[in-house]
Amino acid sequence: MSKIMGSVATSHIPGIGNAIAKNLQQDPYWKPFFDGFIPAREWLAKNVPDVAVVVYNDHGLNFFLDKMPTFAIGAAHVYTSEDEGWGIPTVAPLAGNAALSWAIIDGVVRDEFDVTTCQEMLVDHAVTIPLQLLWPEGPPPVQIVPVAVNTVQHPLPSPARCLKFGQSIGRAIEAYAPDLKVLVISSGGLSHQLEGERAGFINPQFDALCLNALINEPEKLTGYTTLEIVELAGSQGAEILNWITGRGIMQGKSREVLRNYHIPISNTASALQILEQV
Amino acid sequence: MASAPIPGTPVFTSEFAMKGYALNKMCFSLNSAANRAAFLADEDAYCDKFGMSGEQKDAIRSRSVAALIAAGGNVYYLAKFAGIFHLNVQDLGAQQTGVSVEAFKAKLNEYARFNADVNAGRLSNV
Structure with missing residues (x-):
């Protein structure tokens, strides 16, 4: 049976992609952020996954407002990145695991999560940056299953719904017969806001609450409405919904292996958190 | 939405999703290098192809983020417009x-x- 080994949650700020392209990892501005990934890669060397389920939000590459699914699951054999308009380099095509994707889709629909299924799906920086951070040498040695959450157009799914959706994904993975080791990658956040007079808003207290709660008390976050999340985390801080979904995928208790919270990267409170399923 | 507004924080609700549709669609099209070149060659003509309102075209000309947001722009799509000017x-x-x-x-x-x-x-x- 397949097994969920843990989760890596990380920010996906577009500037990271440009910093990677320009080799700025040792630059004083970027070093505290990139150094967090050294122990993350050591952890991955000891805990080698076969598949990564990547929970993220699309920023206008695959989805536009003409069709905006609340939850979408990729079911492709290959995923490609493309020009996002502002200069991030594309990456080599990424291998999918369509069989696992469909097993997850079967499971979540049985649990009444009526997802959009995507046999073709462009993946943007929210998928590619975490993979580049974890496997900087080249194409990641894992297959992926992308799971897209709408954090763009309100109404967004509630934190409670996201946690339950994640739990349903997790059950489907653990009921999947092949012996795969599955890593969860949660992409986005933490607090940040790009627009309005409150642009530049960051909330370390709420970020701390989220990081602490995600270890073993994710239900502490499920009482919030999505608008309360926007107020506390900033408009784009709503990407914490990806982290809550990702935590739901991990079944039962977890142990925090690594945390690297660093302000500022671009306009964002960046964070890296690794949880091991226990 | 019934909740009180969040100070200084535009929320991209259905109202803005409808109002901003043409503007956001134009910005979304700027993912393509050919479209970015067409925009730069004649931005008014390019915007007209998307049926943008006068307010939206004025906002594009002004390069004012506040005006673009008020015209229904969503920051994820506006980022593609801003990228043209390396902002x-x-x-x-x-x-x-x-x-x-x-x-x-x-x-x-x-x-x-x-x-x-x-x-x-x-x-x-x-």
Whole structure:
């Protein structure tokens, strides 16, 4: 049976992609952020996954407002990145695991999560940056299953719904017969806001609450409405919904292996958190 | 939405999703290098292809993020428009908050004093 080994949650700020392209990892501005990934890669060397389920939000590459699914699951054999308009380099095509994707889709629909299924799906920086951070040498040695959450157009799914959706994904993975080791990658956040007079808003207290709660008390976050999340985390801080979904995928208790919270990267409170399923 | 507005925080609700549709569709099209070249060659003609309103075209001409947001723009799509002019999100933030880019960055840097506490698991009293 397949097994969920843990989760890596990380920010996906577009500037990271440009910093990677320009080799700025040792630059004083970027070093505290990139150094967090050294122990993350050591952890991955000891805990080698076969598949990564990547929970993220699309920023206008695959989805536009003409069709905006609340939850979408990729079911492709290959995923490609493309020009996002502002200069991030594309990456080599990424291998999918369509069989696992469909097993997850079967499971979540049985649990009444009526997802959009995507046999073709462009993946943007929210998928590619975490993979580049974890496997900087080249194409990641894992297959992926992308799971897209709408954090763009309100109404967004509630934190409670996201946690339950994640739990349903997790059950489907653990009921999947092949012996795969599955890593969860949660992409986005933490607090940040790009627009309005409150642009530049960051909330370390709420970020701390989220990081602490995600270890073993994710239900502490499920009482919030999505608008309360926007107020506390900033408009784009709503990407914490990806982290809550990702935590739901991990079944039962977890142990925090690594945390690297660093302000500022671009306009964002960046964070890296690794949880091991226990 | 019934909830009270969040100060200084536009929320991209159905109202804005409908109002901003043509503007956001134009911005979304700028993912393509050929479309970016067409925009730069004749931006009024390019915007007309998307049926943008007068308010939206004025907002594009003004390069004002606040005007673009008021015209229904969503920042994820507007980022593609801003990218044409090599503006990053600190430039956008400075413009919207009426401060210099250096002052905007300095404000972000002030939050760094919380890093150690959050990493130590403290500070979680909202």
